[in-house]
Amino acid sequence: MTDATSLMAAEPQNDRTRGPGRRPPDREPEPARTSWLPMAAVGVAQLMVMLDSTVVNVALPSIGSALPADRTALQWTVSAYVLVYGSLLLLGGRVADAVGRRRAFLAGLATFAAASVLCGLADDQGGLIAGRALQGLGAAVLSAAALSIVVTVYRNEEQRKAALATWSGLGVIGAILGAVLGGLVVSAVSWRWAFLINIPISLASALTALRSLPARRSEGRRPLRLPTALLATAGLACLSFGLIRLQDGLTSAPAWAGLGLSAALLTGVARAELGTSDPLLPLHLLRVPTYWLSSLGLLLAAIVMMGSSYLASNYFQGAHGMSAFATGLAMLPMGLAALFFASVVPRLIGAVGPGLTYLVGALTQIAGAAVLATGPSTTAVAVVALAVIGAGLPTCFVPLYGIGTAHVRPEESGVGSGLLNTFNESGAALGIAVIGTVLAASLDGDGAATPDALTTGVGHGFLAVAVCAALAVAIALGLHRLTRAPGRET
Numbered sequence: 050m051t052d053a054t055s056l057m058a059a060e061p062q063n064d065r066t067r068g069p070g071r072r073p074p075d076r077e078p079e080p081a082r083t084s085w086l087p088m089a090a091v092g093v094a095q096l097m098v099m100l101d102s103t104v105v106n107v108a109l110p111s112i113g114s115a116l117p118a119d120r121t122a123l124q125w126t127v128s129a130y131v132l133v134y135g136s137l138l139l140l141g142g143r144v145a146d147a148v149g150r151r152r153a154f155l156a157g158l159a160t161f162a163a164a165s166v167l168c169g170l171a172d173d174q175g176g177l178i179a180g181r182a183l184q185g186l187g188a189a190v191l192s193a194a195a196l197s198i199v200v201t202v203y204r205n206e207e208q209r210k211a212a213l214a215t216w217s218g219l220g221v222i223g224a225i226l227g228a229v230l231g232g233l234v235v236s237a238v239s240w241r242w243a244f245l246i247n248i249p250i251s252l253a254s255a256l257t258a259l260r261s262l263p264a265r266r267s268e269g270r271r272p273l274r275l276p277t278a279l280l281a282t283a284g285l286a287c288l289s290f291g292l293i294r295l296q297d298g299l300t301s302a303p304a305w306a307g308l309g310l311s312a313a314l315l316t317g318v319a320r321a322e323l324g325t326s327d328p329l330l331p332l333h334l335l336r337v338p339t340y341w342l343s344s345l346g347l348l349l350a351a352i353v354m355m356g357s358s359y360l361a362s363n364y365f366q367g368a369h370g371m372s373a374f375a376t377g378l379a380m381l382p383m384g385l386a387a388l389f390f391a392s393v394v395p396r397l398i399g400a401v402g403p404g405l406t407y408l409v410g411a412l413t414q415i416a417g418a419a420v421l422a423t424g425p426s427t428t429a430v431a432v433v434a435l436a437v438i439g440a441g442l443p444t445c446f447v448p449l450y451g452i453g454t455a456h457v458r459p460e461e462s463g464v465g466s467g468l469l470n471t472f473n474e475s476g477a478a479l480g481i482a483v484i485g486t487v488l489a490a491s492l493d494g495d496g497a498a499t500p501d502a503l504t505t506g507v508g509h510g511f512l513a514v515a516v517c518a519a520l521a522v523a524i525a526l527g528l529h530r531l532t533r534a535p536g537r538e539t
Contacts, residue, residue, distance in 0.1 A: 080204035086261030087202050088212050091195035092219050094158055094254040097247055098188045099223030101165075102130065102477065103355075104231040104243050105181075106362055107373040111240040112177070122174035128293045129178050131481075133185030134192075135474035136286035140278045141193035142467025143329055147271045150198050150463070151262040155255060157191030162251035169245035180244075196450075196466035198262065201459050210395050210451060217446040218391025224354055225384040225439060228362060232377025277318060277329045284314030288475065295482035298489070331464050334456060339531050342524050343453035344472040346407065349521045350445040351476030353414050356484035356514050357383075357438050360421075361431070363488065364507045368500040369428055382432055383439035391443035403448035404529025410444030411521035413437060418515035424508030438514075445521065452532060480517075484510045 105112075109123045118126070145153040164187055167180035199216050203209040234242045291307030322328045334340045358380070365376040398406045417437030425431045450469065457465030491506030 082205045082208050083203055084261060086257055087198060088215060090254050090257035090261055091154065091198050092215055093250060093257070094154070094191055095195050095216060096219045096223040097250045097254070098161070098192055099220045100227040100230060101184060101188070101244075101247065102134075103224050103227030103358055104234075105130075106359070107228050107231040107366075107376055108235045108240040108243050110373070111235050115240060116171070116174050116177065118174035118177070122178065124296075125178050126174075126181055129182040130185045130188070131474070131478050132286060132289040132293060133182045134188045135185075135289040135471065135478055136282050137186060137189035138193055138471045138474060139285065139330065139464060139467045140282050141190040142197065142463035142465070142470075143271075143273060143278060144190055145194040145197045145463035145467075146461060147273050147463075150194050150201065151258060151264060153190055153463075154194040154198060154258060154262070157187045157189070157194060158251055158255055158258070159187070161187030161191055162248055163187075165244045165247035165251070169241045192470055193463055193467040196454070196470065197462040200454050200457060200462045200466060202262075210398065213451045213454065214391060214395045214443075214447045217450045218387070218394070218443045221354065221387050221442045221446055222384055222391065225358060225380065225387055225442075228358060228380045229377035229384060232373040232375070236372065236374035271327065274327075274329050277321060280314055281318045281330060284311050284318060285471065287311035287314060289478050292475070292478040292482045296485045296489075299486055329464060331461055331468055334465060334468065337456050339452050339528060340456050342528050342531070343449045344469060346445065346449045346521060346524045346528070347453070347469060347473040348476035348479070349517050349524070350410075350442065350449065351473045352480035352483070352517045353418075353438065353445075353514050353521075354442055355477040355480040356510065356517075357418070357435065359481055359484055360488065360507050360510045360514070361435055363503065364431060365428065368503045368507065370500075371428075379428060379432055380435065382436040386436040386439035387442050390440045391447065394443050394447040397444070398448055398451070402529065402533050403452050404525055404527075404532045407445055407448045407528060408522060408525035410441040410448075411518050411525050413441030413444065414518035414521070415515050417441065418511045418518060421511035422508050422515055424504045441518075448528075452528060484513055487513050 105127055109126065112118055112126065113120075113123050116122075141153070141157065144156075161184055164180050164183035167183065168177055171177035171180055196216065199212050200209075203212040230246075231243050234240070234246065287307045288311035291304045291309075291311060294301050294304035294307060297304065318330055319332060322330045322332055335344070361380055361383070362376055365371045365379050366373070371379065394406060397409070401409075414437075417434045417440075420434040420437070421431060425434065453469045454462075454466065488506045488510045491509045492502055
């Protein structure tokens with residue numbers, strides 16, 4: 050049995066030779082259950098972070114008119130957050146390991162809240178972009194510390210599975226509902242409240258964290274190792290920049306320059322980290338088949354999630370002329386489906402195992418994307434197909450995070466969690482870049498992009514989403530083979 054089977058350990062066999070009430074000598078006592086208050090603190094914060102990754106999308110036209118802001122500035126309103134968030138996740142994990150998880154979580158939360166105020170009060174495009182970059186910094190430290198807290202606080206196996214399901218499920222739901230909330234806030238009040246609404250959420254999360262999270266340092270004093278951390282951050286920043294600039298087309302010179310420099314920097318960091326007793330980049334985890342397969346799975350799942358959200362927003366607003374609020378409502382069933390299936394995924398994992406659960410999610414996404422790839426002519430069909438994709442999202446993310454974190458030791462929970470999140474965030478950036486490029490290429494030569502042309506382009510984008518989901522099927526089959534418990538039917 051591999052280590053990953055600890056995620057869903059088989060029921061103990063009946064032992065007739067064992068006296069009543071006696072525990073087998075080779076089994077450790079099951080850790081006691083823990084209060085759910087820590088989960089409430091980090092879960093609300095993670096929901097907020099993921100909301101902000103998509104809430105701006107439907108607010109961009111209003112922002113452009115109010116500031117004013119040109120097309121490039123609006124693109125960087127989204128991209129600045131993605132670039133800084135994705136490049137600092139690994140460093141954020143190291144900060145959590147070095148200074149303590151609660152301290153890192155609260156520092157990231159305070160930074161995120163302050164940046165939200167800057168965004169909400171910005172009076173020009175430069176101030177808004179700077180605020181979004183600072184939000185990305187806070188989100189990176191906050192998110193890495195949050196997953197580290199979930200992994201280390203919840204040691205009881207059943208409770209840990211439920212906590213991981215809640216944490217990853219909230220992330221999925223937040224990313225999807227961001228479009229709904231953005232449309233509602235922009236229509237009812239102002240685009241500024243898409244950012245200012247983070248203040249009461251941050252305050253509630255901070256107060257709950259202060260009350261429930263233990264005030265202690267991580268195990269031992271660990272250095273930040275800033276030179277290596279800065280090189281790794283620069284490499285990840287170049288990666289995010291290259292992926293973002295791919296939106297300009299697959300022949301973009303800045304994009305490939307960024308990707309090439311990223312490869313050189315990260316290769317140098319990897320070579321320096323080999324054999325290090327206290328690595329910043331936990332390469333030894335990537336030698337574990339279930340960990341690196343989970344990492345690739347998270348990358349693909351993020352492509353599907355962000356690509357689907359991006360395409361849906363373009364379809365409803367561009368092909369059907371729907372308002373920001375109506376677009377948000379059209380995407381609401383996708384979020385509700387994700388919410389429902391996030392609640393049943395732990396039981397599904399217990400019944401069929403994490404590998405098969407992930408396989409079900411990938412097949413579900415293929416089904417929804419295949420319908421949308423035909424270029425549906427009605428919004429009703431599109432709404433139902435998006436809901437099908439939404440149902441598959443937590444069915445992918447939850448088992449992947451569970452399998453991946455099963456190998457992370459408590460003392461490196463920050464960097465181990467940060468690396469998983471880095472794959473996830475890189476997938477989000479890659480999804481927008483590749484899917485956006487496919488959509489743009491489909492519209493070339495169509496002038497003002499008529500509704501029919503846009504519908505066709507969106508269909509081509511969802512075909513690319515279906516291909517990513519098909520690749521996930523292969524990964525799911527591999528993970529099922531590696532994680533199934535002895536005696537479980539395959």
